[in-house]
Amino acid sequence: MVNEELSAKSLHFMVEKGVKPTARLLLNVLKAYLRHRHDKKYFGKEKVKTGKMPVKKLIKQGKGAQKIELDGEDIHLFNRLAKKYGVDYAVVKDKEAGTYKIFFKAQDADAISDLVADYTKRTLGKEKGAKESVLGKLKKLKEKVASIPRKVVEKRKEQTR
16 A cells, blocks of 8 residues: 555656656747747748849849949949839949949849939939039028118117106
């Protein structure tokens, strides 16, 4: 009888301390794995890099590359417009000639033609007439206001009883 109670207690002890934690641990590991799979399926998709990139990466994408040359100095304007049009491109500066060679995917040819048209329109607009600075306009307005004669108001105190 004592032997049976002792064996029952030891069996109970083994189940409580040995089997249940490993079952919980196994369950937690399975839950973590399923959570990981779910996150990878819905959130873990590798984002495809777009926009400005090195020439090697652009060519590695295997879409075919084309090239245009720009002799404009304002490459930052081109970068902004390319981001607006969502084009994948690579810029290489030719130091001897001072021009930029821009490589892009062949499938983006229509977007690039629109982008180049917009770029040339904006760069030609800058060359036509430089905009006057805001500070210059403000200075002229200050001078104009200063040249206008002011009314002099005489202050008199009248005595009242």
